[in-house]
Amino acid sequence: MKKKFITLILAALLASSMFFSVSGCGNEKAKEASAETETSAETKKDTGDSEAENNSGSKKSTTKILDGKGISLNNDPISAPADSGQEETAPAKTPETEVPDNTQENKTTEMPDPLTGTEERRDLSTEELDYFSSFVSDMENYGFLCSSYSIPQEVDLDQVLYTGAGMDFEPLTFEESAALQAANGQPFMTDVIHLTSQQIEEFLQRKLGISLGEIRKFNWTYLEQFDSYYVEHGDTNCVTFICTSGWTEDGMYYLDCQTPDGTMHTALTLEKSGDTYLFRSNILQ
Structure with missing residues (x-):
């Protein structure tokens, strides 16, 4: 009887040891799962932000279409109008539209005095x-x-x-x-x-x-x-x-x-x- 009792105690201790071992592994796995969950959440957040930014860009491109500044299909950067926020470059001046340089020295032309004629006295x-x-x-x-x-x-x-x-x-x-x-x-x-x-x-x-x-x-x-x-x-x-x-x-x-x-x-x-x-x-x- 006594020997049977001791055997039961040892079995209980072994079971308890196994329980704690499994519990520890579960905690580690839980921690890893929690970490993976957090990582997944951050990734989804980043992805959401990126999508939001892309959506914002699409909206901007759509705005440009409504403004009549160009045509954009599926946010294609090639077909979308170039608008980097910089001022538009003025067209090159042709020889007919060039403005004379006012910084050049003005040359004065001496007019002959009508009272003295054109020949020297x-x-x-x-x-x-x-x-x-x-x-x-x-x-x-x-x-x-x-x-x-x-x-x-x-x-x-x-x-x-x-x-x-x-x-x-x-x-x-x-x-x-x-x-x-x-x-x-x-x-x-x-x-x-x-x-x-x-x-x-x-x-x-x-x-x-x-x-x-x-x-x-x-x-x-x-x-x-x-x-x-x-x-x-x-x-x-x-x-x-x-x-x-x-x-x-x-x-x-x-x-x-x-x-x-x-x-x-x-x-x-x-x-x-x-x-x-x-x-x-x-x-x-």
Whole structure:
């Protein structure tokens, strides 16, 4: 009986030992299962976050479609519009639309002064002054220095043509003499100078660049039947001039002239015209 009792006790102890062993293994397995459960939960959480982010990206892509900025199918990055949040790059400028660089230095262009002309002013040389002294003293020209005028139309043509200005003329015919005496109401006492209208017209064009009809002062007698002008006098107004100084600019010549005895002093303006000069003004001092 006693031996049987001891055998039961040993069996109980063995069973108890096995129970605790199995329990320990169960706890370890439970711990491992719990760990695996937690790991699985974290993985699912991460996966859920990723899916949420992907879903968010799909929503963003859908928003872009609604905004009209592009077309996206199944969130395909190739077909989806590129929108990284950066500003759109401006198209390259073509030569027609390029804006000039304002940083470049501005180049100023000097405009010629209209009052001084386009040629540089210079004083006349001694040789030039000698030439003009001879020019203005010629029979065709000295008369233009015997009156004052600021424009050609104001010249005193009586003084210019006083001795005929070097133009040739024939003696009066009998018919001309009779007609002229009838027009003047008295016989001739001295010489008569006469020039045709054509002679005077051509002369004025060469010397002044104007016509006879533009002249304001001319007192010769005109006979229409001969188309000529006549004047009677026995003296002369012929004088010579010396150009003492002068300067030129833009084709214009400005001369100070005087008679050898100094009784006449004038400021003359000439304009270059081909191989000669036009009289533009003359102011007696």
